[in-house]
Amino acid sequence: PESTPTLDPRLALAQGRPQHGDSALRRTGRTIRRLTTSAAQEVTEESRIAREIQQPVTTGRVVAVTSIRGGVGKTTVAALLSRTFGHYRHDPVLALEADAALGTLPVRLGAGSVRWACADLARILHPAMQLTDITGYLVPVSDGGWLLPASQGRVGAPLDVATYRTVTLALRRYFAATVVDCETLPGEVARTAMDTAHARVVVAPMTPEGVGGTRLVLDWLGQLPHSALTTTVVALTATSPDMTLNAKAAAAHLRETGVTVVPVPYDRHLAGGGAIDATRLAAGTRKAATRLAAEAMRRAVRVR
Template identity: 30%
Template sequence: MAEQSRTGFPLAPQALPTAGNRSATGFPGMAARPQGTGETSRAAEEDTPRLPPANASGSPLWRPPSASGRKSSGDTWWERLRFEMSDALTSGALSERLVRASTAVEAPITTGRRIVVVGVSGGVGTTTVAALSAKLFGSIRQEPVMAIDATDESGRLLHYAGADKDALLSAAAVKLRSQPVRTLPDVVGSAAACGNQVFALGRPEVPAATNHPIGATEWTDLSAIFSRFVAVTVVDAGASPRSGQTTALLETAHAVIVVAPDTEFGTSRAAAVRAALSASHAGIPVVTVLTSINSPIGRAEDTAGLPFDRHLAAGGPIRLSHLGARTRIAATEIAGSALSAANGR
């Protein structure tokens, strides 16, 4: 019997390391990670400049690196200094929060978990939370992660996730449902690679006539396939919590993240959406995330908060190493809370 990892997924066969290249462990088909461990290794993989993909010509997803080459941090120098001082004065309490949240993200699972992200309205950060959560799962865990843009018409998940090519969900769905799927490459072959074992399927940024909404039967088949081969599937359901398509996505969800702005309108809408979900899908746990525009967030006991971050606000591909310190902690707590909920904890 194949050796099992602590998450329940089979480990890849071990190969003898060669000079300058160590084989990866984890789910079969995982690409080799850079040498080193922890944040240094992950940052090295994220910050390695990518060459334009072969199909980059005319692709709206490919954007050349900034001419200045400067790192756009999510924090100003004053915010970084204030964080370091606060962490020192509280004896590392903020750093301890990150450790606890990372432990929750690494929690063992038996089969792939499916987390659906839905917004109370457009422009509240739904896609940002979905892409950010997927990239954190891929960065911290040691198995493949799938990010899916299943919005009604068009979306930006591929762009935010840092996809290396166009990869349409509708085309992948036809292929996966019509051909045998036996290995991880069969699943991710049609998806875009986003680094750190994160793969993505999405909608075109400009709606196309050939791109149709996903149905309940179709999604049930796809979600079963994804759960067999990837540890976590994060689905961006867009800003239509009561649409027929979102209902189809919720049928197989293990947990739901409801995203709303940190305003009176946002909190009231989030409460209404939670009540509706409780009535229609009583068995699915819900995590509420309030996104802040320009101020530190005040959180209720059952609500997570994502503070304003200059890197996220820029609207480009998300680079975890560019996030502000408080944003990194908050985002990791959101991902950990969602996975804990999906695991029934």
């Protein structure tokens, strides 16, 4: 297939300069606090989380990311997870897009163009292929890792369950960690991915209907034969600086099912769309992303 740009060149030119996730005042305040307090405890916690993310695996681990509806930060969370795994781990990491035909994971990961998609690769995969053969069909990610998009950015047939199973089963042996950006529930591919993944991340918007709908998903996961709740983490996202729902109450409602909830704060850089620049993320966002990656990897490694 021919390469296709992920973003129309005219739109790329129209993009303004990306904002930093934290305001200048907040960044200055954080610098002052660092100068006046001991950083030993913070360094210890960061080292602990890094060890969780770097846990060795005997077979490839798959982390599926989904939500109950679009526009809540699902793809953004998937991109943050894959970038975090790529940064901390020293083995191959794959970001796999299993969203609808017009998913935005390639844009979020900074891919200028895409060529091979899931369906294209599914037709040529065979057991004799080496990692170097596979990566020739993938898009390299700047911070480390690889990307396989679901499509070439054109309207067409969505990814089907058979193709998803073929690709994930074949690629697991090449990549230590695969982050799957699923379609929203109750899509068939999303349900298959959630049922077969080693760990699951459900993205819940910090709104009454978002938390309520996510609670229904968690109740469904608890009814699966292998009790998927033990390997599920919820990312509670704030998509606006003016969220009115009490975050502690929302997290407590979701924790009643037994899952871990990781709040992901509002970030001006992420809200602007486009490619994610790790150097522009707010400090709270970086901490949330590393904690989410550590929680997901711990659960993925637990599964045999």
